Amino acid sequence: MTIPTAASRPSVPEQERRGVPIAEPKRIAHIVSVSGSQAVAVLDRAIFDEMGRRDSRVQIGSLLKISTPTSSVVGLVSAISSPTPSIDAGSPELGLIEINLAGELVADPATGRLSFRRGVASLPSLGDAVLIADRHDLTRVYAQPAVPSIKVGTLYQDPAVPARLLIDELLAKHFIVVGTTGCGKSSALTCILRRVLEDHQYAHIVVLDVHNEYPSAFGDQAELIDPGNLHLPIWLLNFQELTEALTSADSHRDAEAEILRDAVVVAKRRFVDAGTTRTPTMMRRPLDGGGITVETPTPFRLSDVVAYIDEQLGKLDRVQATVPYRRLKNRIETLVGDQRYSFMFGSLTVQDTMTETLGQLFRVPSDGRPVTVINLSTVPSEILDVVISVISRLAFDLAVWSKGGLPMLLVCEEAHRYAPAGPADKFAPTRQALSRIAKEGRKYGLSLALVTQRPSDLDPTVLSQCSTAVAMRLSTERDQTVMRANTHDGALDLLDFLPLLGDREAIVFGQGVAMPMRIRFDDLGKEHAPHNLQAGFSHHWKSPNMDRQQLETIIARWRVAGRERTDSGSGR
Structure with missing residues (x-):
């Protein structure tokens, strides 16, 4: 399967010809307030039938568009309320819709086709019509053909529209x-x-x-x-990583680290001087010529490190002064002999x-x-x-x-x-x-x-x-708070849905999407799904395992x- 290109991706008219039903955009409200990037609209009475029931349903997170003289402004529903509930069940209530403005649909001067762009150049005004975005609009916003993208699922608002990143x-x-x-x-x-x-x-x-x-x-x-x-040979580690891997996590660590620093430098110089490596010529310098430091990514032998420690131990008289040397040597020998660490310590020969x-x-x-x-x-x-x-x-x-x-x-x-x-x-x-x-x-x-x-x-x-x-889905308030603090693009209200999301559902926001969207990821099938080692208790506990x-x-x-x-x- 290949990712559809702009040329191969079905256009909205093609979808119509293939028999995919696409409803005409329908006016549901009109603007009564605009403040910065937010607008408030009142539901039109025309959407109620003679019994006072609405024939159009608006949900938080739905994409709406607002008709202006120069473009169609699009935004996400952030809240729905009824400030004056009707006592009479047969009469419609006053309904308010709060909208976070996000972008607009404008005509391309060259082709005349509508395309989506972030930001709003022409803000809506009082009385402007509010319409439910149809499949045409959703496709233009969330499945832009001219931008490299990948399909990962479908939109929650309309499962027929692909969700693209x-x-x-x-x-x-x-x-x-x-x-x-x-x-x-x-x-x-x-x-x-x-x-x-x-x-x-x-x-x-x-x-x-x-x-x-x-x-x-x-x-x-x-x-x-x-x-x-x-x-992952030990010599690829920098000094901080070497210290963590080879020294004790107690009061002797500082002393062991100092010994290790000197030992590694000497071991690296001995390896380079031995001429048994493919290290570039510019790094083959005399032992007293500098050039090799504890951070130089040059091979060295742990046997040379241990040999240096033994040499220093032979020069020490006091038992107390020998403790960090002996502990460091024992730690290295223990790791080398442990097969669990063979990917780092187990090589019999050292090469670049x-x-x-x-x-x-x-x-x-x-x-x-x-x-x-x-x-x-x-x-x-x-x-x-x-x-x-x-x-x-x-x-x-x-x-x-x-x-x-x-x-x-x-x-x-x-x-x-x-x-x-x-x-x-x-x-x-x-x-x-x-x-x-x-x-x-x-x-x-x-x-x-x-x-x-x-x-x-x-x-x-x-x-x-x-x-x-x-x-x-996030259940804890602490985690939800952290995500809200890092949210932008008007998706803050959508995050209130995090505890309610089902499996494989997500709210995606940021620069990787044209607009914040609620989606459902495609089903990968068992053959490609990540393998979870979690036991199925109801199955395994019914028979000896x-x-x-x-x-x-x-x-x-x-x-x-x-x-x-x-x-x-x-x-x-």
């Missing part, structure tokens, strides 16, 4: 998907990315999958990576594999698989933040050094876990890496897609940089290499 605005300026557990966030994200991939086979998308949900979502278009085939590592992570070249799904569910929690920090930092550095020549999208599931709001109780470099991408990434073609069930727990700096929001032998097998795997990797999550 503006692809360049969506990807170039970061977007976020929020919603409570079970509302369909992962399916919504998958729907968006699959529609992008339909017409962009040379994309570069990296999904940080912390729950192993996406192995089946993209089929053969995804390169699946987990600790079994991930190679930076090109291969970046090529694997960021799909260079893509080879028909433009998506990298990195299964982080089996990465030990003690080092998960470090791994995410390394990948995020490498993505940014690659974008900078390529001067924007490699546009990439970094998808962060459960973003609030490693870029939290409030005091930095988590690994600070992870939040710093994502904040840097959020603030500067768009300059270099690096974009973020954040997914979270708790936007109130997400770093406000990162959240504020997302120019498009896909807001699904595990015996002692199976339990022993699980424990054996657990002890050797951590939690089992599912077949669908294993790398290719």
Whole structure:
């Protein structure tokens, strides 16, 4: 399936010829007040029948248009009220409609066709007619043919009208998907990315999958990576990340960090001087010539780090002074011997594999698989933040050094876990890496897609940089308040519906859409839906589900290499 182009997308007259019924626009009210970007209209009595019943129904969030001498102004219904309810059931009540003005439909001077543009040049005035937007108008506003876009679902107001996202605005300026557990966030994200991939086979998308949900979502278009085939050598870490991975989290950390700094510099110089690497000639400098620092992305051997520590231990006499040296050495030896960390510490030989590592992570070249799904569910929690920090930092550095020549999208599931709001109780470099991408990434073609069930727990700096929001069902008032604080384009009143949205329904607002809209995402089908490992209790508890032998097998795997990797999550 390909994305319809402006030429191939059905026009409104073509829809009529195909037999799709399209009702004529109908006047329902007239303007009685205009104040800034808001207008108030009174329902016309003509819409009531002889029994006092309305034959036209207006809901909050519906798109209306107001006829002016030069254009048709469009806006969203933000409130409906009846200030003077009628006592007589047979007589119509006075009905008021509050409208947030958003844009206007104007004729193109060259073709004469109506098109939508944001902003209102000709404000409505008293008495101007208010009409319910018909399918013609909805299509012109929400499915603009001249703008690159992707269809992700249908409009709530009219399911016959496609809901489209503006692809360049969506990807170039970061977007976020929020919603409570079970509302369909992962399916919504998958729907968006699959529609992008339909017409962009040379994309570069990296999904940080912390729950192993996406192995089946993209089929053969995804390169699946987990600790079994991930190679993230220790020398790619910067000093903050090395300190987090190798030192103790207690009063000895500062002393161990100082020892580690000196040891890493010496180990890097020894590796370069040995001449066994493909490091460029300009980096092969004498040991006393400088040039190599603790931050230089140059390979080094952990054996050289341990050797340096042993050399220093031989020079120390006091037992107390040797404690940080011994603790650091024991920590390194423990990590090297733990198979769960083999993707970082387990290589028997050390080589400059930076090109291969970046090529694997960021799909260079893509080879028909433009998506990298990195299964982080089996990465030990003690080092998960470090791994995410390394990948995020490498993505940014690659974008900078390529001067924007490699546009990439970094998808962060459960973003609030490693870029939290409030005091930095988590690994600070992870939040710093994502904040840097959020603030500067768009300059270099690096974009973020954040997914979270708790936007109130997400770093406000990162959240504020997302120019498009896909807001699904949110139940807690705290999360709703945060989304309202980051809402613009007249969508504030629509967010009152967040607790009432059904599964796969969302309110989308920001620069990635022509106007705020309430939509329902397309159904992906079971074969492409993200895989949820949540147990079906009503099914599994009706029959025996595990015996002692199976339990022993699980424990054996657990002890050797951590939690089992599912077949669908294993790398290719």
